[in-house]
Amino acid sequence: MISRIGLLNKQSINLITKNSYSITKSSSSIQILKNSRSITSILLNNKRFSSSIPTVSTTHDQEQDVLVAQRKNRPTSPHLQIYQPQLTWIMSSFHRITGIALAGMFYTLTCTFAATSILNIPFDTNTLVSAFASLPIFLQYSIKAIGAFPFVYHGANGIRHILWDFGKELTLKGVYRTGYAVLAVTALIGTYLTFI
Template sequence: MSTIRKYIHTNRQVLKYLLMKTSTNRPLSPHLQVYKPQLTSILSIFHRGTGVVLAIGSILVAYWLSAIATGPEAFASANAILGSFLGKLILFGWTWALFYHLCNGIRHLMWDSGYGFDIPTTYLSGKVVLGAATVLTILLWLVA
């Protein structure tokens, strides 16, 4: 038998075995609601969520920049929308997401260099990220 035929034959056997194993009645793994949320898992979800928020919020920034380029009437309209209470609330949340994602990215760089993997340091760095993102957001909004 040629090498290719042996490869195909072996893969068919593996596929049959895997299909047989998946069709057996095995217990399902526990659902996420069974587990107690931990700071590390919540921060991981926040990191992914803030990435999505930043991507969507960038559309607002692009809208504002295009309004600047379009002219004074478009700029006044964009400022009226983004200057409203709801607009400011959205921009505040976007700013927090930006700083959280930045600070948590620095935390990940620390992990990439091999530091901070023990449990106390992981929890401490997570709390520092939350605090730093909040402080930086408030400082920016006070200064701007």
Template sequence: MASQRVFQLGLRRAAVPNFLKLQPAGRMVQRRLAATDTVSQTTGQEILAKQRLQRPVSPHLGIYKPQITWLPSMFNRLTGVILSGGLYLFGFAYLAAPTLGWHLETPSMVAAVASWPAFAKISAKAFVAFPFFFHSLNGLRHLAWDLGIGFKNITVIQSGWTVVGLTVASALYYTFIG
């Protein structure tokens, strides 16, 4: 890039004879035609406020149509927080259980869940199944992208809807059948 610029400047110098230039030969002088004035602090703030009113406002997310290209990205983060948060909460509770007198060992947990009504069991399974399957399947999609596979727009859209469909199918299967 620098060599191109040097070549262009050389061509400009060769095209305009030295006697037409208003500067010594071989020397480039930049001329600024803008005039500046010194203003007070308050006047400067007023000018700045007027300029800010004329600036365009960046569009807000509310004007954009939701697309399959950014919804899975948002839900992948959300499901990651839900799953890791649940794991941390249970891990800390399991560590604190002996001190607090809680019974979080497997037979106690099985007995507690067995006493729940069917609606509560199904709701708990769905609450865990949907984030788990979505995060896992979308993670495979991202791993494919890390390998450079599936970057065409149509492939991204198809893989996004495939992840959504497989998530619903597998989560419903494991919620009601598994």
């Protein structure tokens, strides 16, 4: 019943009790209805709450077409375009992205070692090192940078999160200070690991 007339707030309840009082008064028995069944029956009989909305018979496909058309006109939820870029959410996003990328690289390499040993394909660390050494220098440094920077960033940001777990650097200044420290450490150690 509540779903028919909307959520009952205090004003609606007062209106209902006033209407129920006037209806019972007009029927020459002056009593205030306190029973919820009586209020419900009055609401069902009251013309003010009945609706006469015409309905149209449609097929499922027509309903789907109408739904798709409505969804096209629906405003989209706020997304990254409306927010001003801030260090906090950018670093949080990249922490997750680098974690997924590092896990993907780890599992790919592990599954490759497992599959080649099962299929008797000659693939081991010596094969990997010799294949890497045969690449051009520019490509070697690029591959090392692709591995080093996400690794250092994810590790340094993980230490930052551990600091937060201990309740340290949780102020806005502390969050930004540790964020810039993580970026500096990533730049320094990532560059070092790329060129060693």
